[in-house]
Amino acid sequence: MAVAEGKPEWLKVRMPGGASHAQLKETFRRLDLHTVCEEARCPNVGECWRAGTATIMILGDTCTRGCRFCAVQSGNPGGVVDPHEPGRVAAALGEMDLAYVVLTMVDRDDLSDGGAAHVARTVAAIRERCPSLLLETLVGDFSGSKADIETVVRLGKPDVYAHNVEVVPSLQRKMRDARCSWQRSVQTLRDARAAGATVTKTSLMVGCGESEAEVIDTLHELRRAEIDVLTIGQYLRPTPKHAPIERYVAPDEFERYQQAGLALGFKFVASGPLVRSSYRAAEAFLRGVLGATRDTHNASATSDAGNTRASQVDRYGKRRLEVISE
Numbered sequence: 001m002a003v004a005e006g007k008p009e010w011l012k013v014r015m016p017g018g019a020s021h022a023q024l025k026e027t028f029r030r031l032d033l034h035t036v037c038e039e040a041r042c043p044n045v046g047e048c049w050r051a052g053t054a055t056i057m058i059l060g061d062t063c064t065r066g067c068r069f070c071a072v073q074s075g076n077p078g079g080v081v082d083p084h085e086p087g088r089v090a091a092a093l094g095e096m097d098l099a100y101v102v103l104t105m106v107d108r109d110d111l112s113d114g115g116a117a118h119v120a121r122t123v124a125a126i127r128e129r130c131p132s133l134l135l136e137t138l139v140g141d142f143s144g145s146k147a148d149i150e151t152v153v154r155l156g157k158p159d160v161y162a163h164n165v166e167v168v169p170s171l172q173r174k175m176r177d178a179r180c181s182w183q184r185s186v187q188t189l190r191d192a193r194a195a196g197a198t199v200t201k202t203s204l205m206v207g208c209g210e211s212e213a214e215v216i217d218t219l220h221e222l223r224r225a226e227i228d229v230l231t232i233g234q235y236l237r238p239t240p241k242h243a244p245i246e247r248y249v250a251p252d253e254f255e256r257y258q259q260a261g262l263a264l265g266f267k268f269v270a271s272g273p274l275v276r277s278s279y280r281a282a283e284a285f286l287r288g289v290l291g292a293t294r295d296t297h298n299a300s301a302t303s304d305a306g307n308t309r310a311s312q313v314d315r316y317g318k319r320r321l322e323v324i325s326e
Helices: 019-030 045-050 085-094 116-129 146-156 169-175 182-195 212-224 251-264 280-303
Strands: 055-058 100-105 134-138 160-162 200-206 229-234 268-271
Touching: 055 085, 055 116, 085 116, 100 116, 116 134, 116 146, 146 182, 169 212, 182 200, 200 212, 200 251, 212 229, 212 251, 229 251, 251 268
Parallel strands: 055 100, 100 134, 134 160, 160 200, 200 229, 229 268
Antiparallel strands: none
């Protein structure tokens, strides 16, 4: 659908509101926490907060990169990191009745490790306070450092390791900061898998000028990188200063992408106009899968401690996604 025709009905959402929305907002303000839901002006903030779920953004609210699609402010944080943030995040989550949380970050090229150790410390603090909570870390590329990726995977031990490629390869320079690249993002996900990540996940925006054929080719490339979970959604321009929307992608095209992704072997594909990388549909799927993983592993350890299943269990004792995806 042409942009000149105005925003289509399928992109119109309810205004934020409700008791859960108000409670979460009050908790985040009281504990001085940031959410990507607000910072990135996510269109699903009302739906997700009414359902009692949110994506917490750590390492401040200033990103060292300046992508043309992102509403998070850019700048130089000057190496400042709040050492108390891991504890505050854990305390906030301890007050909420949540089963699955996405922990995301701004890029921090001003730090020697890109913030990897801080992410790992935050995950560890949450684990200590909320041991049953399922955690997804949606992180940057750490400038391609395998050591920093390994820090998050091996010390943090998130249930899901996510990093977004954002757009098809041909639009990387148009939409992303010059320090980002398709090759580095895909390699980041490969390195996370090699480091022991149980589940890997990425996200694509469409409506930025890509063709349908390009999207299908992109799905093939992502599957070759053994990525498990994919979300695909409509790019929505945050402000007139950001990259323009080239077209509104119709729901039936999103359906074709979902079917193509599943046929290629993705374990789950959430594809729709309002889908975002932290979309509840993907979280619901992963919550079920990872919950089954934990239940299966605990039952197996209790009933047959001597029965080793090395080919199905990773180094952290979690069965890989493909084992229980059905």
